[in-house]
Amino acid sequence: MSVDFGQIRRNEHLPARIAAQIAREITEGRILPGEKLPTEHFLANSFGVSRSVVREAIAQLRNEGLVETRQGVGAFATELQTRQSIRIEQDDLHDRSTFRDLFQLRIPLEIEAAGLAAIHHADADLAKLDEALAAMTGTDKWTDQGIVADLIFHRVVAAATGNEYFALFVGFIAERISLAINAARAAAVLEEIVEVTIAEHVAIRDAIASRDPHKAREAMKRHLLGAANRLDLTLES
Structure with a gap:
């Protein structure tokens, strides 16, 4: 899978913005249910950020029920039937x-x-x-x-x-x-x-x-x- 995430604007809170962009890839079907997300290394290079920022974004997606993580394996988009419905867009909080x-x-x-x-x-x-x-x-x-x-x-x-x-x-x-x-x-x-x-x-x-x-x-x-x-x-x- 090749996802062109691009560079995130530096004046935004990076984990939240990265999470929002990955969430769109999932909810719009470009990352399919059960599909493995790219590695932390790939995402960090793609976004131009550190791996700790990527981990924070993945943690946010996990809290939203869009991603599940498997120890030693990686992060996966959750199956549709297991997804939780809690989601608040960052822009709403302005x-x-x-x-x-x-x-x-x-x-x-x-x-x-x-x-x-x-x-x-x-x-x-x-x-x-x-x-x-x-x-x-x-x-x-x-x-x-x-x-x-x-x-x-x-x-x-x-x-x-x-x-x-x-x-x-x-x-x-x-x-x-x-x-x-x-x-x-x-x-x-x-x-x-x-x-x-x-x-x-x-x-x-x-x-x-x-x-x-x-x-x-x-x-x-x-x-x-x-x-x-x-x-x-x-x-x-």
């Missing part, structure tokens, strides 16, 4: 009220996910949180790679609940909220907002590690309300 509504839904889901993660997480989950934090605090923290690591952090928290539906819905929403991260970075002094965001994530990680669900919920709540404030969103909580 409408402020729609974006606010989605962000509002994020609040209770992620707060409860943090609490459950504090109770149910395994050592492997903490290791993954630490890995994401390392990426968020490293030399790439000013770039799109820092945003990718931020999204991975939230997906790991959701997975650590032990409830696959949290992983599904929180992962789906977090991908869409990537717009928020970009918008917040654009609206503030980058150094300040990145450091504040990192500190909030460290607090969430430490609260989860302490196995205190109350502290974990409060840490996640402070982060989400802080993120909303940085976007000038007024949310009920």
Whole structure:
């Protein structure tokens, strides 16, 4: 199969835009149900991005039910009868009220996910949180790679609940909220907002590690309300 994906515009959030383009290939039938997607290496070269960005796009498609991944084999378009119907186009979220509504839904889901993660997480989950934090605090923290690591952090928290539906819905929403991260970075002094965001994530990680669900919920709540404030969103909580 040869798919000419072209170059993605650099001023867009790359994983979301790549996911949207691959999704069109699937929904319009150019990638057939059950067909294997091109390799990460091929996609990264085709889009002109890193493999970590491609992995983030594939994770988004998996959350949407358009793709399934098989360990050591690759990613495949799901069969029609198994596809889930959750899909929100990125362009829809340029409408402020729609974006606010989605962000509002994020609040209770992620707060409860943090609490459950504090109770149910395994050592492997903490290791993954630490890995994401390392990426968020490293030399790439000013770039799109820092945003990718931020999204991975939230997906790991959701997975650590032990409830696959949290992983599904929180992962789906977090991908869409990537717009928020970009918008917040654009609206503030980058150094300040990145450091504040990192500190909030460290607090969430430490609260989860302490196995205190109350502290974990409060840490996640402070982060989400802080993120909303940085976007000038007024949310009920």
